Amino acid sequence: MSSATGDHVSEGATKIIDRIPKAGQEQQLEAAISDIIDAMRNAYGLNSVHVVRPSLPHQPAYRVICTFDSDVHLKAWEASDDHVRLVTAADEFTAGEPQRTWLTGLETWFTLPVSANAGARPPAYKMAITTYIALFPTILLVHAALAYVPEFGALPTILGNGIAVAIVVVLMTYVIMPRFTRLMAFWLYPPKH
Template sequence: MISNPNDPPTTVDIIQEVKPGCEEAFEDVLLGLTEAAKTFDGHLGVNVFRPTDSTHPEYRIVFKFDHLSSLQRWENSAIRKTWLQRAEKLTVGSRKMQVLTGLETWFTLPNRSAIVPPPRYKMLVITCIAAFPTLNIINFILQPLLVILSPLLRSLIATVVLLSLMTYVVMPRMTKLFAGWLYPTSKGKL
């Protein structure tokens, strides 16, 4: 199956402040919302980052979808709108929402208030540093086991394993490890 560049994998990052004292009720609504999202085709998962400051209870919710069109179906659904209406009376202000596609979704830190991707050259450097050893380890382990398969099928399996490891294991750790360089606090840093 060929990927459609106009319908890429998508991550939506939502920041919402909850009224003090409404956290428990918001948790119930959030559970309903995330369970409803799981029933939609293309939903790849959700991460919820709960408040660290009880005086300013701010939640960060990150949804991942296989395609932008899947996210749009979820966003336009009646069930989502129902859950959001329930959440409105429990929250302060409007929610901050950002939609990301492509490699930018690899470079997210859970404690950041918004996702602002680092410069592309930095993403390229970190991706190369991570992908080279990962690919070589995969080849070392898998190639002897897959020798009976056609080269094209071996390549497909290695690619799926590489991208899965990069997305769920390697890049989150690399992003944390290189956070100071990827997200410098002062503009004078490279």
């Protein structure tokens, strides 16, 4: 069971829900998750939704990963009557409480793509190298662009650096890293053999 809507990386909010099925009710839970996804496709601001099936014994849960263009739209979906009704139905087939994780901003730089191994994270050195490769030219380009703004040179150093850092952070969070980590997925999340 795998589903995807949209083909771009989330730049807003991501929610990950892990549901372990009650014994003997795997098919019912899978059907309930499918119903949730069908309704979610009509939610405003949905970027993508993916399901990773259980892989026993290490990953006993169905993992649903949904991304929205903003936290506001994700919360609107969660507050909708359809969401409440369908999640209540899925809870009937779920052992214990589902585990829910919300990710926004910098947390989503290295979130797991669907094609990667469930639960795997890139090693810290790969995340550091990837961030450096993206960050270094971004800083150079922002400083070069700001050099063409005459008023920028007249600002106190601390204020000028503060503005440059703010621009770099916004670019890295919303423009560069979501795309660059997808580009580098072959290295960050190599397939298991």
